[in-house]
Amino acid sequence: MLQATPVALLDGVTVTYGQATALDSIDLTIDRGEIIGIIGESGAGKSTLLNVLDAVETPSAGRVLVEGTDPTELSARERRLLRRRIGMVFQGFNLLSNRTVRQNIALPLKLQRRRDPALIAELLDYVGLGDYADRYPAQLSGGQLQRVAIARALVTRPGLVLCDEPTSALDTRTTEDILTLLADTRRDFGTTIVLVTHELDAVGAICDRAAVLENGSLMSVFPIAPSARERPRETSYLAHARRVLGA
Amino acid sequence: MNDLLESFAANADEIGIALAETGFMLAFSLAAAVLIGLPLGVMIFLTRPGGAQQSTPLWSVANLYVTVVRSFPFLLFVVFLIPLTRALYGTTFGTGAATFPLCFVGVAIYARLVEQILLEVPPGILQAARSMGASSAQTVVSFLLVEARSGLVYALTSAAISLISYSTVLGIVGGGGLGDFALRYGYQEYDYGLMYSTIVIVIVCVLLLQTAGEKVSAALDRR
Ligand SMILES: Nc1ncnc2c1ncn2[C@@H]1O[C@H](COP(=O)(O)OP(=O)(O)OP(=O)(O)O)[C@@H](O)[C@H]1O
Numbered sequence: 375m376l377q378a379t380p381v382a383l384l385d386g387v388t389v390t391y392g393q394a395t396a397l398d399s400i401d402l403t404i405d406r407g408e409i410i411g412i413i414g415e416s417g418a419g420k421s422t423l424l425n426v427l428d429a430v431e432t433p434s435a436g437r438v439l440v441e442g443t444d445p446t447e448l449s450a451r452e453r454r455l456l457r458r459r460i461g462m463v464f465q466g467f468n469l470l471s472n473r474t475v476r477q478n479i480a481l482p483l484k485l486q487r488r489r490d491p492a493l494i495a496e497l498l499d500y501v502g503l504g505d506y507a508d509r510y511p512a513q514l515s516g517g518q519l520q521r522v523a524i525a526r527a528l529v530t531r532p533g534l535v536l537c538d539e540p541t542s543a544l545d546t547r548t549t550e551d552i553l554t555l556l557a558d559t560r561r562d563f564g565t566t567i568v569l570v571t572h573e574l575d576a577v578g579a580i581c582d583r584a585a586v587l588e589n590g591s592l593m594s595v596f597p598i599a600p601s602a603r604e605r606p607r608e609t610s611y612l613a614h615a616r617r618v619l620g621a
Numbered sequence: 622m623n624d625l626l627e628s629f630a631a632n633a634d635e636i637g638i639a640l641a642e643t644g645f646m647l648a649f650s651l652a653a654a655v656l657i658g659l660p661l662g663v664m665i666f667l668t669r670p671g672g673a674q675q676s677t678p679l680w681s682v683a684n685l686y687v688t689v690v691r692s693f694p695f696l697l698f699v700v701f702l703i704p705l706t707r708a709l710y711g712t713t714f715g716t717g718a719a720t721f722p723l724c725f726v727g728v729a730i731y732a733r734l735v736e737q738i739l740l741e742v743p744p745g746i747l748q749a750a751r752s753m754g755a756s757s758a759q760t761v762v763s764f765l766l767v768e769a770r771s772g773l774v775y776a777l778t779s780a781a782i783s784l785i786s787y788s789t790v791l792g793i794v795g796g797g798g799l800g801d802f803a804l805r806y807g808y809q810e811y812d813y814g815l816m817y818s819t820i821v822i823v824i825v826c827v828l829l830l831q832t833a834g835e836k837v838s839a840a841l842d843r844r
Pocket residue numbers: 391394395396414415416417418419420421422423
């Protein structure tokens with residue numbers, strides 16, 4: 375039953391800011407359990423699309439269904455409750471610097487007056503940060519910070535996780551680790567993932583489909599060719615540098 | 622030097638009382654700053670144009686209060702408040718009544734500092750709060766105040782030091798305190814030694830406050 379209903383459905387969605395059109399009549403279905411890449415140049419409307427899916431942005435025209443409900447028909451409070459069922463991962467991690475790793479991961483639960491130390495311990499291990507639970511973000515590397523943010527997004531067991539340029543602040547090696555973690559998340563929890571990025575390699579590595587945005591218009595949605603997966607995983611920074619720079 | 626020590630010893634009791642009066646005025650006006658100024662500053666931040674809870678009427682009133690109180694020459698503000706002080710305290714004289722106008726100033730100063738500090742919290746923190754479906758109250762308590770806490774403590778230190786300075790004027794309504802003591806027992810009695818040593822006490826108090834504020838603020842900061 376659930377398998378059949380798409381996680382999200384956009385039908386002629388348009389978002390305008392004054393004169394500017396950020397999204398122009400977008401039709402898109404996001405299937406349960408898929409990883410879909412949203413690609414496009416800066417200003418194409420990628421973040422706006424995520425905000426529509428997160429019930430933050432209200433379309434000026436068109437219809438949205440997220441997890442079976444139309445956010446525009448909800449009260450502000452109901453929209454907040456809907457948002458609690460959707461995880462979000464940001465380019466800049468957006469962790470609280472005055473809270474430990476463990477407290478950051480527990481925060482979404484705390485907002486719902488829930489506690490689940492066992493789940494948090496499990497997630498800490500899942501993202502490979504079991505030994506870092508009591509550190510503060512300032513003591514972690516970029517890749518580790520993004521792992522914390524992913525654990526935080528997963529702690530409410532969301533069906534849908536939205537990632538806005540999650541690897542754009544990271545180096546190549548760390549990017550691959552984070553992408554692997556996202557792919558594992560889908561495999562292990564069945565989470566649907568929307569991956570906004572401008573890095574085509576990232577989309578090739580883990581996505582099932584790619585949607586290309588240009589100036590607010592959805593130009594095309596196509597499946598990822600199997601060959602895109604087959605790029606050898608770089609074993610070292612040196613190997614990566616050799617491949618790119620051709621030494 | 623002996624003269625100085627002698628006049629100091631002769632006035633030790635008075636200095637002690639003056640110190641207590643300053644402490645009293647500072648404690649109450651700081652309490653007002655935290656209990657009223659902090660929520661007011663948060664409100665100004667949230668209701669500002671483009672803020673999370675934009676509300677022009679609320680913002681305009683709060684902002685006007687802060688601006689007016691902060692730009693009112695303090696001595697005239699004390700005089701301006703006399704009718705209200707009398708209505709509330711039954712008197713306009715003494716340390717208690719003098720604390721009243723100081724509280725207004727404490728609230729205004731701290732509210733403005735709080736607003737400025739909240740404006741410096743990275744926007745990503747608010748983005749995270751929104752994506753987790755945090756209510757307004759949760760956004761303030763579990764996100765904004767957590768990230769701003771060391772700045773808020775530091776700003777409270779600054780507010781305290783300003784309030785000490787403001788309080789020195791309150792001798793005019795019998796507020797007492799160190800400033801008033803230096804003026805009446807030192808300056809007016811031509812006992813400049815006593816005047817300057819009282820000022821030194823004020824400076825030491827400010828230094829202690831500043832150091833304590835810096836320590837607490839640093840201990841709260843994990844960035
Ligand atoms: N709050 C806003 N007010 C006005 N214009 C906006 C707002 N948010 C986005 N826009 C505009 O909408 C368009 C799409 O913005 P969006 O942030 O979705 O792009 P993006 O594809 O995420 O770009 P980037 O890769 O730089 O993050 C841009 O032209 C942007 O200037």
